[in-house]
Amino acid sequence: MKRLPVLALLLCLCSVYFVGIYLFVGGFLLVRLEVNRTSGCGDVLQPGGEPADFCRVRPRFSRAVLLIIDALKIDFARFDPSNEAPRPHENKLPVLEETAAARPAHCRLYPFRADPPTTTMQRIKGFTTGSLPTFVDVGNNFASTAILEDNLIHQLGTVGKRVVFMGDDTWESLFPKKFHRSLPFPSFNVKDLHTVDNGILQHLYSTMIGGDWDVLVAHFLGVDHCGHRFGPDHPAMADKLTQMDGVIRSVIDRLQNDTLLVVMGDHGMTDTGDHGGDSQKETDAALFLYSPAPLFPGPPSQNEPDVVPQTDLVPTLALLLGIPIPYSSVGQVLLPLFPPHGQGAVGSLSQLEALWINRKTGKPFPGDVLRNGQRHPTREPLSAEGGLLRLSSEYLATVREGRPPSPELAASLQAYLTSVRDTCRATWARFNPLKMAAGVGHPGVCLLDVFHPV
Numbered sequence: 041m042k043r044l045p046v047l048a049l050l051l052c053l054c055s056v057y058f059v060g061i062y063l064f065v066g067g068f069l070l071v072r073l074e075v076n077r078t079s080g081c082g083d084v085l086q087p088g089g090e091p092a093d094f095c096r097v098r099p100r101f102s103r104a105v106l107l108i109i110d111a112l113k114i115d116f117a118r119f120d121p122s123n124e125a126p127r128p129h130e131n132k133l134p135v136l137e138e139t140a141a142a143r144p145a146h147c148r149l150y151p152f153r154a155d156p157p158t159t160t161m162q163r164i165k166g167f168t169t170g171s172l173p174t175f176v177d178v179g180n181n182f183a184s185t186a187i188l189e190d191n192l193i194h195q196l197g198t199v200g201k202r203v204v205f206m207g208d209d210t211w212e213s214l215f216p217k218k219f220h221r222s223l224p225f226p227s228f229n230v231k232d233l234h235t236v237d238n239g240i241l242q243h244l245y246s247t248m249i250g251g252d253w254d255v256l257v258a259h260f261l262g263v264d265h266c267g268h269r270f271g272p273d274h275p276a277m278a279d280k281l282t283q284m285d286g287v288i289r290s291v292i293d294r295l296q297n298d299t300l301l302v303v304m305g306d307h308g309m310t311d312t313g314d315h316g317g318d319s320q321k322e323t324d325a326a327l328f329l330y331s332p333a334p335l336f337p338g339p340p341s342q343n344e345p346d347v348v349p350q351t352d353l354v355p356t357l358a359l360l361l362g363i364p365i366p367y368s369s370v371g372q373v374l375l376p377l378f379p380p381h382g383q384g385a386v387g388s389l390s391q392l393e394a395l396w397i398n399r400k401t402g403k404p405f406p407g408d409v410l411r412n413g414q415r416h417p418t419r420e421p422l423s424a425e426g427g428l429l430r431l432s433s434e435y436l437a438t439v440r441e442g443r444p445p446s447p448e449l450a451a452s453l454q455a456y457l458t459s460v461r462d463t464c465r466a467t468w469a470r471f472n473p474l475k476m477a478a479g480v481g482h483p484g485v486c487l488l489d490v491f492h493p494v
């Protein structure tokens with residue numbers, strides 16, 4: 041050991057160190073190549089075969105309010121009246137379950153499952169592009185964090201919708217100069233529970249009443265910062281959630297019939313208030329959908345999902361607002377929001393139509409996934425081109441002949457969309473614990489070898 045030249049030892053240590061880092065990063069820092077294509081209004085075929093301009097069809101909703109409450113986990117959104125000694129974070133948002141019980145045709149509360157990494161920037165990218173952002177998204181934007189992939193904000197702007205943003209300034213770096221009006225507030229200081237939220241509250245209600253907007257996005261940070269600073273079991277969290285309960289009530293009171301309200305968390309938090317990983321406490325946020333006009337056929341049915349994947353918000357919002365589904369979206373429309381075939385209200389797509397548009401636009405076509413170089417062992421779902429052609433001709437024939445759609449057709453379209461999402465998720469949104477463990481273990485194992493007195 042003493043005779044080992046110092047330089048050789050250092051080189052050896054460095055190489056061992058970097059191999060370990062390489063292995064760990066390979067398992068943890070997932071890499072994804074971005075698709076730089078944009079969906080258009082004419083991407084859908086009519087039964088006759090020519091492109092249909094579905095942007096011209098009157099959408100179900102002309103406006104939407106998105107309230108993003110950072111780190112709003114599903115546990116915070118539940119209300120249990122039998123709980124006589126609630127903890128600080130329990131039973132503080134009764135407005136959600138109260139409204140769901142009182143107006144079942146107007147709203148739903150779902151667990152809203154994020155894909156890892158459960159960090160705010162990746163989640164904002166996820167629920168605006170519909171894709172599965174990783175820590176390293178390789179695209180054209182090396183010089184900035186701006187999102188160049190197709191996304192909801194871009195599509196809304198293309199059809200002339202005025203998007204007003206207020207809150208977490210991360211949005212301003214992701215969508216520079218993309219908003220009709222933007223009121224960003226600093227998100228950097230996690231000990232600051234109030235600057236962003238109070239900034240929003242100074243403008244939210246006057247903006248809603250003012251009418252100079254079509255889509256209003258407000259991203260609150262207080263709950264997340266409270267988690268980081270104190271954890272969920274702290275009186276400050278009770279105060280923060282109670283404040284958010286009041287905000288949601290005030291927004292509901294000011295909603296018009298043509299407006300959809302979405303209240304959502306971007307991710308959850310652990311019992312210590314942290315997030316970023318793939319544990320259920322970190323992935324399961326809350327999703328609350330509400331409209332003063334009826335939104336659902338009635339109370340929740342057996343067919344409703346137990347959990348809504350976060351990827352599914354993008355295609356659902358796009359079709360409810362009458363814009364193309366962003367190209368990179370791998371999500372699936374939330375079917376309970378669309379009436380079954382033949383029962384659609386004016387301007388609303390039926391479930392089969394929504395699934396058809398979802399299948400035709402707003403997902404990386406199989407070739408794109410493979411062109412991205414992200415090959416996955418289970419290529420089977422993506423290689424079923426023959427099956428896709430059969431589905432297409434069956435759908436077009438159903439619509440042309442005015443036949444009621446077969447349940448099998450809708451099920452096949454759903455199965456296809458699910459397979460696309462699952463394949464992408466397996467490639468981009470799953471940490472590789474084996475590689476991570478190898479990376480952590482590697483330097484120690486090798487150092488033991490170096491210093492072993494042979």
Ligand SMILES: [Zn+2]
Pocket residue numbers: 111160264265268315
């Ligand atoms: Zn956070």
